[in-house]
Amino acid sequence: MQGPLASLKVLDFSTLLPGPFASLLLADMGAEVLRIESPTRPDLVRNLPPHDQGVSASHAYLNRNKRSLALDLKQPAAREIIGQLLGEYDIVLEQFRPGVMERLGLGYDTLKAINPRLIYVSITGYGQTGPYRDRAGHDINYLALTGLASHTGRADSGPLPLGIQAADIAGGSLHGVIGLLAAVIARQQSGQGQHLDVSMSDCVFSLNALAGAGYLACGVEPGREDQLLNGGSFYDYYRTRDGRWMSVGSLEPAFMQALCEALGRPELAAQGLSPKPEEQYALKQALQTEFQKHDFAELCGLFAGVDACVEPVLSLAEAVRHPQLQARELVKQVPRGDGSSQAQMACPLRFSDGLPEPRHVGVGLGAHTDQVLGALGFSAGRIAELRRSGVVL
Numbered sequence: 001m002q003g004p005l006a007s008l009k010v011l012d013f014s015t016l017l018p019g020p021f022a023s024l025l026l027a028d029m030g031a032e033v034l035r036i037e038s039p040t041r042p043d044l045v046r047n048l049p050p051h052d053q054g055v056s057a058s059h060a061y062l063n064r065n066k067r068s069l070a071l072d073l074k075q076p077a078a079r080e081i082i083g084q085l086l087g088e089y090d091i092v093l094e095q096f097r098p099g100v101m102e103r104l105g106l107g108y109d110t111l112k113a114i115n116p117r118l119i120y121v122s123i124t125g126y127g128q129t130g131p132y133r134d135r136a137g138h139d140i141n142y143l144a145l146t147g148l149a150s151h152t153g154r155a156d157s158g159p160l161p162l163g164i165q166a167a168d169i170a171g172g173s174l175h176g177v178i179g180l181l182a183a184v185i186a187r188q189q190s191g192q193g194q195h196l197d198v199s200m201s202d203c204v205f206s207l208n209a210l211a212g213a214g215y216l217a218c219g220v221e222p223g224r225e226d227q228l229l230n231g232g233s234f235y236d237y238y239r240t241r242d243g244r245w246m247s248v249g250s251l252e253p254a255f256m257q258a259l260c261e262a263l264g265r266p267e268l269a270a271q272g273l274s275p276k277p278e279e280q281y282a283l284k285q286a287l288q289t290e291f292q293k294h295d296f297a298e299l300c301g302l303f304a305g306v307d308a309c310v311e312p313v314l315s316l317a318e319a320v321r322h323p324q325l326q327a328r329e330l331v332k333q334v335p336r337g338d339g340s341s342q343a344q345m346a347c348p349l350r351f352s353d354g355l356p357e358p359r360h361v362g363v364g365l366g367a368h369t370d371q372v373l374g375a376l377g378f379s380a381g382r383i384a385e386l387r388r389s390g391v392v393l
Helices: 018-028 057-062 076-085 108-114 139-145 166-190 200-205 209-218 253-262 266-272 277-291 296-304 316-321 323-327 369-375 380-388
Strands: 009-012 032-037 067-070 091-094 119-124 195-199 236-239 245-248 310-312 331-335 341-345
Touching: 009 018, 018 032, 018 057, 018 091, 018 119, 018 166, 057 341, 067 369, 091 166, 108 119, 119 166, 139 166, 139 200, 166 195, 166 200, 195 200, 236 277, 245 296, 253 266, 266 277, 296 310, 316 323, 369 380
Parallel strands: 009 032, 009 091, 032 067, 091 119, 119 195
Antiparallel strands: 236 245, 245 310, 331 341
16 A cells, blocks of 8 residues: 555655654655665664664654665765755755755755755754754753743743653654645645755744733733643642542533532532632642542543543553554554564554555664665665775665
8 A cells, every 4th residue: 555645755864853753754654765874973863772672662663664875975976876866856854953964065955956846854953044043952942942941830840841852843843744745735836846944943932822822912921830721720630649640621611510520529610610810729729639539540430431621641551551542553563674573653644545554663774775776776886886985884
């Protein structure tokens, strides 16, 4: 079976998380993704623990369904190979700081002269312009600089490190894929490609959807635990008697009534509809008292049959076994090269025509070098010569 993106061929120069997660989605949907990796400075994710059979589990997941070509981009022969590949691969994904690809002779203007249909996606921390364009950064920095961390966390203890990389994935990966696919649609009309400047800090700034709109239009500056959805209301997490947690999102009146009745405190429901901060605080205290009267398992059983937007906080091990996630087949067995398989998170997108089954986990550095160069017409002798000179691995 071919996926919906089977017509796309992508040269992926990215490393770490944002670009590789974006190209994982593309590969899962059928695109042919060829990773271009340095033979001397491989992606750090290749060594990221934990390891399964000596291979990084993160690398095996992020590079599922992709091929690997190891090229030393500083050598002219490598740039010639890229030029040949552009006759077939008309999408480039890169994640270097601004100016790096230009210095390598692989900038957008250079490559579009070879293939005017080229779509060139650059994912960076701060974008191709502005005073921070050359500044180093990581996920936590982008969340801090764009205001998101200022209204996330607890009022008495400050912002909290998130358990996921929101700026990398929601900012870089997902916006990168959206922009790439929009450019593909535009190319179908114009025949021309274009350069996409995807800034993780730009994109994560836009995730301040409700708080940002309120500040810009009304001047209301959000703080920690002072908004409806950031802990300033009963919408929050509650500790159980045995030290576990439950999530409560009973915003609508019917859900609030169901919550309070299930806890044996129906009279509390009226407080849930009050906009007054003091009443919300009192309600939170009352709910916490009720939740701490019960163990986690008891509350799970109680709310399993109550439609009140109350769910348990599960560990990853528990989430994997949850019947909803199992019914949605969110874990797949992905083939390794030795005939065995590895459990991985499945592509979360569902198409009525289906998606192709995962082909293989992430491969070794330069695993497809001979195959790719052979398809370009390189002889075995020429490939051996390139390997001796360090152009390829």
